[in-house]
Amino acid sequence: MTARKVRSYRLGLVLLAFFICSQAMALETQLLGNKEDSELPQPGVPVFGQSLFRGAFKDQPFSGFNPDYRITVGDQITLQLWGAYSFNATLPVDPQGNIFVPEVGPIHVGGVKNGALNDFVLRYVKRVFKKNVQAYANLEASQPVKVFVTGYVNNPGLYNGFSSDSVLYYLDSAGGIDPESGSFVDITVMRGGKPIQKINLYNFLVKGIMPSLQLRSGDVVVVGSRKGSVTIKGAVQQAAQMEFIGPYTQLGEVLLVTKPDPQANFARITQVVDGLRQASYLPLTEAMTMRLYPGAQVELVRDNDIKSISIRVSGELDGPATYVMPYGATLNELMIRLNFRENADQSAVQLYRKSVAEKQRAALDRSLDALQMEVLTRQPNTDLEKAAQKDNAAMIQNFIEQARKAEPRGQIVIANSPNAVEMLLEDGDELVVPLKPSTVSVVGEVIFPTSLVYSKKRTLEEYIELAGGFANNANQEELIILHLDGTISRIEDRDFDNRLGDRLRPGDEIMVMPKIHSSELQVTKDITEILYRIAVGTAAVLSF
Known part of the structure; x- marks a missing residue:
């Protein structure tokens, strides 16, 4: 074999090896890009900066006067x-x-x-x-140079240029950054195996800042893998997939890059946090500091331009934890999309609404304000009444202070209502599907609040005895049964030793209320109303 043929044969082997390595790298890039498919935002939303590489840089090598360029060998x-x-x-x-x-x-x-x-x-x-x-x-x-471009670009290779050409020229020559797997914020220039410059292209895209760097022959431009990203759309000047470095970012930092519409005033945020899918709808001012994790979906909206709502679901269900429904969707439209588990109790579905909780809170505050006014404005007739009123007022003030800490759940009772399925859903509603229950809870003024296995044969009195009996402060004349579906039953003492049939069901809470110690009829009535309001609204008994 002649020397020329030997050289040709070796060259062929080198090219074959390069081809195999290139294909392996391409395959690796494809696999790496598919690792985070769950984080890739919705189709149709472009990667921020992906339009940067369309040949405008590689077709226009820099040959103008650059006063900061430093003369180098070969110029x-x-x-x-x-x-x-x-x-x-x-x-x-x-x-x-x-x-x-x-x-x-x-x-x-x-x-x-x-x-x-x-x-x-x-x-x-x-x-x-x-x-x-x-x-x-x-x-x-300036000096002609040859620069390697590798990593997550479309066409890795060795490219000719001049030392005065920017990194953008060489990235564009390599076909640009792969938007599905490459990073726009993690680009490294290597020289002699050591990094000499880190580049974040967002600084160029937003502020026009590009590091002044003279490349030499043999330099390597390495595009890192795509970092975590969030999708932002809606009332923004440019809907985009925004990349960030670190475990999380904040909405305010994202909006420094992709500017919000001046009319945007609310943010709808859907993301997975600690394995749980969460949905939030917040005023934009409150959402600015909210942490956004990789894969988060953010939609800025105008409060008069809502086109969709987010409903959170939990309990005995398979499927997503959040459903995005069209504005005006009904409960029935949500229910037919749910995948109930075998042991789900569909008859006791619970619906919680923030606006209802706010109304319950407002009603409770009004009752507490009226009670406080009643106690503070009552005028005693004698010194004895004055002393008694002072002790009574201190006790009631303590009760009011505790009652103001109660947090209503905002449950909407949908049981026994044939029209409930036609009810319109609101953004932020939460639907809970409980497990088919087999126990009854006894709470409130008993010795040992507990949960007991349900039995049709047991009476209320027997359940109370199994919970240790009434506490000293218990109201033994009436009990409340809070049913799983949000409805209530009030049972008088004459029925305590009777079997209640359907009035007591698995999953119910037997609530033993406290006895009111007050000599004033109106005060007793007001406190009783507040106690019942707290019991029904928060599923808890407040001691008095």
Whole structure:
């Protein structure tokens, strides 16, 4: 085999090996890109910055005057001398960083800024020609270089250019960053195996800032893998998939890049946190500091332009924890989309609504305000009444303080209502599907609040005895049964030792209320109303 054939054969092996490696890298890139498919936002929303690489940089290599460019080996400098001595030539910068000027000798121009080149050369010329000689030095062409571009780009390889060309030129020459697997915020320039520059293209896209960097032959531009990202859309100036570095970002940081519409005033945020899918609808001012995790979906809306609502579901269900429904959707439209588990109790579905909780809170506050006014404005007739009222007022003030801490659940009772399925849903509603219950709870003023296995044969009195009996402060004249579906039953003492049939069902809470110690009929009535309101609204008994 001739030497030429041997060289051709070796070249073929090298090209084959390069092809195999390239295919392996392409496959690895594809697999890596598919690892985080669950984090890729909705189709149709572009990656922020993906339109940057459409040939505008590779078709326009930089050849203009850059005053900050530093002269390096291989550059071509045009030098003209006139006056007492004439000279005109284009001089290369040699490996030592010098140009050689006849009659003057070597001038070390390596590292000199382009903007200072003419004055720098003239000073050296004046050392030889004291008078009547002028000089003009100009960078004719920067050094041709070959730069590797690799990582998550469309066409990794070795590309020709000039040392004055920016990183954008070489990225564009490599077909740009792969928007599905490549990072726009994690680009590294390597030299001699060591990183010399980190580049975040968002700084260029938003602020026009690009690091001033002179590339050399053999430099490597490495595009890292895509980092965590969030999708932002709706009332924004540019819907986009926004990338960030770190475990999370904040909405305010994202909006520094993709600006909100001036009319946007609410944010709908859906994301997975600790394995649980969460949905929030917040005023934009409150949402700015909210943490956004990889895969988060953010929609900015105008409060008069709501097109969809988010409903959170939990309990005995398979499927997503949040459903996005069209504005105006009904409970029935949600129910037919749910995948109930075998042991789900569909007859006791619970619906909680923030606006209802706010109304319950407001009603409770009004009752507490009225009670406080009643106690504070009552005028005693005697010193004995005055002393008694002081003790009574202190006790009631303590009760009011405790009652104000109660947090209503906002449950909507949908049982026994044939029209409930036609009820319109609201954004932020929460639907809970309980497990088919087999126990009854006894809470409130008993010795040992507990849960007991349900039995049709047991009476209320027997359940109370199994819970240790009534506490000293128990109201033994009436009990409340809070059913799983949100309805209530009030049972008088004459029925305590009777079997209740359907009035007591699995999953119910037997609530033993406290006895009211007050000599004032109106105060007793007000406190009783508040206690019942708290019991029904919060599923808890407040001691008095």
